[in-house]
Amino acid sequence: MKAEDFDLLSKIIHQRSGLVLGPEKAYLLESRLVSIVRKNNMKTIEDVAQALRIKRDEALIADITEAMTTNESFFFRDQKPFTLFQKNLLPALVTARASRKHIRIWSAAASSGQEAYSLAMICAEESARLQGWRIEIIGTDLSRDMVTRAKTGIYSQFEVQRGLPITLLMKYFQQIAGDKWQLKDSLRQMVQFREGNLLTDPGVSGSFDIVFCRNVLIYFDIPTKGRVLNTISGLMPPDGSLILGGAETVLGISDKFKVVPGEHGLYVPAGAPTQTRASA
């Protein structure tokens, strides 16, 4: 691939998604774009670049971007954030929101939906203490394909074994084919999925008590990470909680959030009082 074509394509991908592609990714870009070249009746990547120089084709840009993103996810990924949610964050909210009985949770960059559904399963497990509560769980992702997949709630045998305890599989899924499992309607109804771009239009509005935004900031450069964290902080009350992925932090990136000592991966709005949470 010509350097000028790589520059153009990586710039377009960065603009749309925040994803940073170093020159060492040229080979990867080339191999992932093969099917897009074909789909658009083009012959080479040069043709793709040329087409984009002539006209800003949003559908083509979306295809190219999605071809480069990593969509890997699994149920109860890293486990600890979900234990934290079940044991600390949810009980604290049950107290703090006792008069409103309404909790809103956002799974940002939800990919194929495992994170949002894991949270829904925890809420279902805790249903005794959530009687009469309204729990909204919203998953958003840049990729239309991922949002469509997430909505179906269908996972392969392999996917339902990564991180999901067998008892929860028995309780909340039905087997729809030998090696395909689907979340039961009651669980699917607890979660909504929408397209949303964290850089431009996150796809949600209002205020979220808990935001899971995991394993997406790692792909961004520092200014982009900062922008996304600012967006999230604008969608969160002063006593909200942000959970990032294991390799992500707000430190040195945004002053809108601060770390919670002793709770790896948990961040709260900078103005929040220090002692109010995670005291369990």
Added chain:
Amino acid sequence: MKTCLIVDDSRVIRKVARQIFETLGFSCSESENGQLALEASQQAFPDLVLLDWNMPVMNGLDYLRALRHLPGGDGPVVIFCTTENDMAHIQMALGAGANEYIMKPFDADIVRGKLEQLGLMDA
């Protein structure tokens, strides 16, 4: 070091499983059917049993039931690992006292995830 008894009539599966569990820090032994596994378990309970279902002489379910009836036999953590992948089999295994269930084919990621949930490994 935690001990793992691998029970499967396929030598290939036993070898693959042993490799995975040894990498995860377990000391492994092997049995090729439920009867031999039961004899080994009576000598010394392993911390963990990885258990196939269909085997000659004594199948995995019968082994599990016999194990759970031994004094102290509720101690070992038992993970079924089988090609039987329908809800009826899974329910039956859990009813007989299995702690987890892996549907073949499996890989190291699946095993690691199950062990983390069972508290046998740090996440």
